[in-house]
Amino acid sequence: MKAEQQEDAAPAGLDGEAVAAAPHVRQAVEIRGLWKQFGERIAVSGIDLDIPAGQFVGLVGPNGAGKTTTLSMVTGLLRPDSGTVRIVGHDVWRDPVAVKSRIGVLPEGLRLFERLSGRELLTYMGALRGLPDEETERRASQLLDVLDLGSAQHKLVIDYSTGMRKKIGLATALLHNPEVLFLDEPFEGVDPVSAQTIRGVLERYTNSGATVVFSSHVMELVESLCDWVAVLATGKIRARGSLDEVRGDAPSLQDAFLELVGAGGRAGSGDSLDWLDGGGAR
Numbered sequence: 001m002k003a004e005q006q007e008d009a010a011p012a013g014l015d016g017e018a019v020a021a022a023p024h025v026r027q028a029v030e031i032r033g034l035w036k037q038f039g040e041r042i043a044v045s046g047i048d049l050d051i052p053a054g055q056f057v058g059l060v061g062p063n064g065a066g067k068t069t070t071l072s073m074v075t076g077l078l079r080p081d082s083g084t085v086r087i088v089g090h091d092v093w094r095d096p097v098a099v100k101s102r103i104g105v106l107p108e109g110l111r112l113f114e115r116l117s118g119r120e121l122l123t124y125m126g127a128l129r130g131l132p133d134e135e136t137e138r139r140a141s142q143l144l145d146v147l148d149l150g151s152a153q154h155k156l157v158i159d160y161s162t163g164m165r166k167k168i169g170l171a172t173a174l175l176h177n178p179e180v181l182f183l184d185e186p187f188e189g190v191d192p193v194s195a196q197t198i199r200g201v202l203e204r205y206t207n208s209g210a211t212v213v214f215s216s217h218v219m220e221l222v223e224s225l226c227d228w229v230a231v232l233a234t235g236k237i238r239a240r241g242s243l244d245e246v247r248g249d250a251p252s253l254q255d256a257f258l259e260l261v262g263a264g265g266r267a268g269s270g271d272s273l274d275w276l277d278g279g280g281a282r
């Protein structure tokens with residue numbers, strides 16, 4: 001397993017010196033010394049991470065690991081206490097317009113314009129992105145169709161289900177054909193059919209050379225989708241690299257993950273729940 005040896009260890013995988021030795025590797029995201037603290041609580045503790053371009057990348061970690069805080073800072077939604085982030089070579093905080101025109105974001109708890117229909121929402125987003133009207137309409141029709149929202153396109157977003165909201169959110173994030181797409185828990189609350197639809201769209205998108213970075217704590221999903229993984233726990237990167245590198249000798253990513261985050265011996269034991277027996281023989 002390619003775990004970080006210590007907090008300041010030279011990163012495994014494709015970062016640091018390895019990148020210098022492999023100049024052909026294009027980086028979609030370069031994070032240096034990223035730090036965020038809420039009062040006494042350190043949410044993100046000095047992360048250094050290079051994410052290679054053209055990959056399906058999973059940012060995984062247990063609850064409270066700092067995934068959302070990291071993605072929020074990387075996408076310019078939350079200002080870091082310190083550190084820098086570059087996306088396809090542009091500094092997120094110094095050059096926000098260049099960055100925001102190149103990225104798509106599906107944040108956690110996405111807020112949408114509820115009183116617009118799905119189609120109107122895409123038309124509006126296309127205008128905000130400066131796309132010509134005809135091109136917006138063409139792309140919107142295709143996205144609504146591929147994401148199986150065609151029959152709901154004139155329904156108000158407020159009446160959409162959780163899965164439909166994720167799909168229309170994904171459509172708004174893809175409309176301007178970004179180079180890098182960031183998705184915070186894109187499959188949470190989504191039924192298997194919609195998940196398969198979303199997955200198909202994302203695979204097509206990465207096959208064309210674009211980069212997807214998504215956060216999740218569902219290891220089976222990450223294992224089946226991702227080429228490259230970074231494991232985050234208590235605000236620090238614990239491992240990074242190709243799926244094979246991070247999985248190492250473990251039978252599954254789930255096992256590797258439990259070992260990395262130090263939950264191996266604890267997971268599922270429930271020893272202290274001596275009262276939990278469903279009422280005995282009842």
Ligand SMILES: Nc1ncnc2c1ncn2[C@@H]1O[C@H](COP(=O)(O)OP(=O)(O)OP(=O)(O)O)[C@@H](O)[C@H]1O
Nearest residue numbers: 038041042043061062063064065066067068069070
């Ligand atoms: N606005 C905030 N104010 C105070 N603490 C916060 C805030 N946002 C996050 N935190 C804390 O920072 C830590 C990291 O939270 P974060 O939401 O980034 O984790 P996560 O990995 O996305 O978790 P989950 O998988 O449960 O969504 C947690 O301890 C959380 O309580």
